[in-house]
Amino acid sequence: MVTGGQVLLDLVDGLIHNGAKIHVLDNLISGHLDYVHPLAGLHTEEIRSKESKEIILREKPDVVFHMAAQVEVGRSVAEPEYDANVNINGTINVLEACSKANVKKVNFSSTSAVYVDLQKDLISEEDFAVPLSYYGLSKLTAESYIRLFFSS
Template identity: 40%
Template sequence: MKVLVVGGAGFIGSHVVDALVKKGYEIVVVDNLSSGKKDFLHPGAAFYSLNILDEGFVTIFEKERPDAVFHLAAQINVQKSIENSRLDAEVNILGTLKILELCKKHDCKLIYSSSAAVYGNPVYLPVDERHPVKPLSNYGISKYTPEMYISLYSQQYDVDYTILRYANVYGPRQDAEGEGGVVSIFMKKMINNEPPIIFGNGEQTRDFIYVEDVAAANIAAMEKDCRGVFNISSNQEMTINSLVDEINSSLKTKLAPIHKKFRAGDILHSCLNNLLAQNKLGWEPRFSFKEGLKKTVDSYRQ
C-alpha cells in the first residue's frame, strides 16, 4: 500500500511518516520545507520538495498513484492568518480543495488534520465533536472550511475520509519559534535558564497530547473504515502554571515564570473529549504527560 504524506517533513507529519515506515507502508512525502526540515525526513520515504498549490503537485498523484493521503500541510500561524487572510485561505482552504479533487479523481482515502481552533470558546468542557463550531480566528475558519468541503465530497462523490481535530500537540521536532507550541517555547527558554513568560495568571488550561500519540491516531484513521470527525486529545486539562512546574521538575530547575497582561482573544480553558476516537478508531493516548515531556526534554538536550 502506497501512502502520500503532504507536510511529511514537518513536526507532526514527520512523526506520522516514522510510524508508517515502522508498519511497512510505502511512503511518498511532499513538503515545501517552509516550516518542515530535511533533517526530519525519513530516509525510507520518497521526497518531493513542492508547494501543494504548484501545478507540479498534480503530476505527483499521476506518477505515484497513492492509496491514501495524509494532509498535514498548513499555514498554522494564527497571527499571520490575521495579517494575511488571503495567504491563509489559499494554503489552508484552496490547498485542501486541490488535494480533495485529486483524491476524488484517484480514489484515495483522505486523512485531514484539523484543529481544536474550530470550536472557539467552549460552551462546556470537555468539548466533544457535537460542540458548536465558532472559530475566533481566521486560522480557525480556514481549518474548518475544508472540513465542510470534505464532508460534501464524501456525500456527493463517495470520497473516503477521516478528519482529526488536534488538541495542543507537543513533542520532539516542534518549532519553538512559533506561537502555538507553548511546551517547546517554554522548554527552549528554561533549558537556557531563562524564565518562561505567561500571559495572564497562568490558571488558564490546555489539553496537551504527545506527538507520537497523534501519529498513532493518524494510522488508526487510515486503517479503520470509519468516516467522520474525531477529537485527538488527552482528555485532561492542565494549567499553564502546572506546565511550568512539570518542566521545572523534568529539567531539575526552579525557574519562576514572568507574568504579563492577558492577551485578548486567548481562550481561557480548553479540553477535548476523545471518547469517540477511542470507541470508533480503537485509539487512545499511550503516553502520560510526564512520559511525553521526558522524551521531549531528552530530544532537546541531544
C-alpha cells in the same frame, strides 16, 4: 502519501515501520529536511501547484494524510488571503487530485481552533464550531470541502 508536518514524524516512522511506502509532499516553508524520514520519498512542492496534483496522480497513493497547512493563528490574522489560499485552495487542489487518483482514504488534520470555546478542558466534535481566527475558519472551511467532496 503525506502532505507536510513535523507532527507527522511519528506517523511516518510508524507507517514505514509497518511496511508502507511513503511519499511526503511539502514545500518546507516551515518544515525541515531533518523531519523527513530517510526512507520516505520527498517531493519539495507547493500543495496549491499543478505539480503536486501530478505527483498524486502519478503515485496513486491508497491513503493521503493531508497535514500541510499555514498553521500560525497570528499570520492568519495578518494575512487572511494567504491563510485561505493555502488552507482552502491547497486542500481543494489535494482533494481534486485524490479524487482523480481514486485515493481510498483522505485523513485531514484540523484544529481545535475551529471551536468557539477553547477554555473547556475537553472539546467535543459536537461543540459549537464558530472559529475566532481566520486559521480556525480556513480549517473549518477545508473540513466542509472534504465532507462535500466525498459525499456523493
